[in-house]
Amino acid sequence: MTHTIAVLPGDGIGPEIVEQAQRVLSALQLNLKFETAPVGGAAYAAHGHPLPPATLELAQRANAILFGAVGDFQYDKLERELRPEQAILGLRKALGLFANLRPALLYPELANASSLKPEVVAGLDIVIVRELTGDIYFGSPRGVRSAPDGKFAGEREGFDTMRYAESEVRRIAHIGFETARKRQRKLCSVDKANVLETSQFWRDIVIDVARDYPDVELSHMYVDNAAMQLVRAPRQFDVIVTGNLFGDILSDEAAMLTGSIGMLPSASLNEQRQGLYEPSHGSAPDIAGQDLANPLATILSAAMLLRYSLDLAEPADRIEAAVRQVLADGLRTPDIHEEGTVKVGTQAMGDAVLKALNRS
Ligand code: NAD
Numbered sequence: 001m002t003h004t005i006a007v008l009p010g011d012g013i014g015p016e017i018v019e020q021a022q023r024v025l026s027a028l029q030l031n032l033k034f035e036t037a038p039v040g041g042a043a044y045a046a047h048g049h050p051l052p053p054a055t056l057e058l059a060q061r062a063n064a065i066l067f068g069a070v071g072d073f074q075y076d077k078l079e080r081e082l083r084p085e086q087a088i089l090g091l092r093k094a095l096g097l098f099a100n101l102r103p104a105l106l107y108p109e110l111a112n113a114s115s116l117k118p119e120v121v122a123g124l125d126i127v128i129v130r131e132l133t134g135d136i137y138f139g140s141p142r143g144v145r146s147a148p149d150g151k152f153a154g155e156r157e158g159f160d161t162m163r164y165a166e167s168e169v170r171r172i173a174h175i176g177f178e179t180a181r182k183r184q185r186k187l188c189s190v191d192k193a194n195v196l197e198t199s200q201f202w203r204d205i206v207i208d209v210a211r212d213y214p215d216v217e218l219s220h221m222y223v224d225n226a227a228m229q230l231v232r233a234p235r236q237f238d239v240i241v242t243g244n245l246f247g248d249i250l251s252d253e254a255a256m257l258t259g260s261i262g263m264l265p266s267a268s269l270n271e272q273r274q275g276l277y278e279p280s281h282g283s284a285p286d287i288a289g290q291d292l293a294n295p296l297a298t299i300l301s302a303a304m305l306l307r308y309s310l311d312l313a314e315p316a317d318r319i320e321a322a323v324r325q326v327l328a329d330g331l332r333t334p335d336i337h338e339e340g341t342v343k344v345g346t347q348a349m350g351d352a353v354l355k356a357l358n359r360s
Contacts, residue, residue, distance in 0.1 A: 002031045003310055006062035008039040008055065011084055012283025013293035013346075014068025020295035020350030021066060021302040024322075027354055028315045030306075035062070040070025040084035040283075050087040059091055064309035065276040066302060067091075069283035084283075088276075092132065097268035097276055098168070099175040100130040100247065101308070103300075104234075104254040104264065109327040110336060113259030116231065121257055126237045128254055129179055130247025131172040132268060135198075136162040137244050162198045164243065169202050171271060173209040176241030180216045182307070186238035188219045190226045190246055202243065223250070230254055255280055262294025262335045265301035267308050275309040277301040291345035294333040296323055299353055322356035329356075 007022060009015040025032055037043075037055040044050050050070065059065050070084035080086065091097065104126045111118040139161030147157040173189070180187040189206045191199035203220055210218045221229065223246045229236060230253050242250060255264050264280035279297030287293055303319035306312040331352050332341045344352065 002033050003063040004033045004035060004061065005305070006055075006058045006065040007034050007036040008059070008065060008067045009036065009042070010040040010068040010070040010087075010283060011042055011072045012069055012285040012288040014040070014042075014070065014283055016289070016291070016346050017279065017293050017295040017298040018066060018068040020346060020353070021298040023350055024299050024319060024353055024357065025066075025302050025306075027357055028306075028318070030310075030312065030315060039067070039087045041072045041075045043087065044075060044078070044082060044084065048082075050082060050084045051090040055087075056090070056094055059276075060094065062274075064274060064305045065091070066298075066305060067276050067278035068298065069279065069281065071283045072285050091276055092268060095274060095276070096133070096270040098131060098133040098271075099172055099269045100132045100251070101127055101175075101179065101267040101269065101304070102130065102251045102255065102264070102280060103127045103266075103304075104251075104258050106258045107263070107324065107327050109330075110258070110260055110263070112338060113336060114257055115259060116234075116257060120232075121234060124234050124257060125183075126234065126254055127179055127183065127239045128247060128251040129172065129176045129239060129241040130251055131164075131168065131243050132247075133244070134164050134168045135244035136160045137248075139163040162196065162245070164198055164202055166201075166205055169205040170209055173206045173241060174212075175269065176206075176239060177209065177213040177216050180239040181213065182313075184238040185216045186219070187213075187216050188221055188226070188237055188240050190221050190223050190240055190242035190250065192223050192246070193220070194222060198243075206241070226250060227253060230257065260294075260336050262297055262333060263300070264297050265304050267301070267304045269308060273309055275305065277305040277309075291347055292334050293346045294335050295346050295350050296333075296353075299323060299350070318357060318360050319353075321360055322353045325356040325360075326352040 009018040106124040193199040261281045269275040303316040307316035
């Protein structure tokens, strides 16, 4: 069976890093069919829109999307709907990508890059599963109005609505449990159930879904405590599942524990497990086209693509092992370079991963 992969390189360093990830996927000889299309600023320049119909059509029929990054300062003055970043929002909406998976994994060789002490973070390996399409970010009503009642009646007030429908909580809880099953079988659901009705409801539903996963150990934590525990003793976590607002904050916090933005992959999935896979960083226009970008986050995103959308765990493991190998061999792109290691460019890092893959 052939799997179609939509390759959307985008802007800035996007094309260079996606090229390396595509080379790695091709080397595995897995019956993948790659189809490339422009997205973001590059698509606006060529077709007048950051997500042209042909790109969207390709993304919808593909089994998975390998995405680089979008955005460039030259497009910052465009009206909002035409800005490169709108392509990501458009893809999320059109494909119903409701689950965002962000691993934060600290390779022992890079333990010094973290702002935490190596003994606290070495061996860190967390996945944050964030709900992506609901919560206070999308709830209505919202706006600015004259306060209808209470202490501030008649004064202008800003307001938003936090809400989650039962089906939304159920489906993200299932992703959380399934992700934990592929790992250490520990799931921590993060909420604010001591204060928020939405969170108490979330917790009740997660407990109900847990009955389908007796092999996964479920715990609950308030978000303020989770934020604290992530910097105090982050290794206690395996998989965290949480809503859109809390996940937005905690996933950035967890990412920074690793100290190296060029190493962090991410996945956004829909109910059919079709997914968009991209590095957690942006298009880094400051280093684009100079062979300086770290391609490993994108290569690791390709591994996630195999694992989560194509159910190909074995080749995904091989890619991750190859990345571990090049780090153990002392190869570093400039963003993670330190004394005693060998500085290499984007292309050479891709070559090294391919070599390690062929040896495995
Ligand atoms: P950024 O992540 O692009 O860059 C932040 C810093 O990290 C820069 O110094 C950059 O050189 C460095 N960096 C990022 N990725 C790297 C890599 N792979 N290797 C080495 N160094 C790397 O964030 P920014 O500068 O705030 O934004 C630049 C553009 O990217 C903006 O237009 C922004 O809107 C866009 N952006 C896009 C996405 C996305 O496509 N998902 C996400 C964030 C930002």
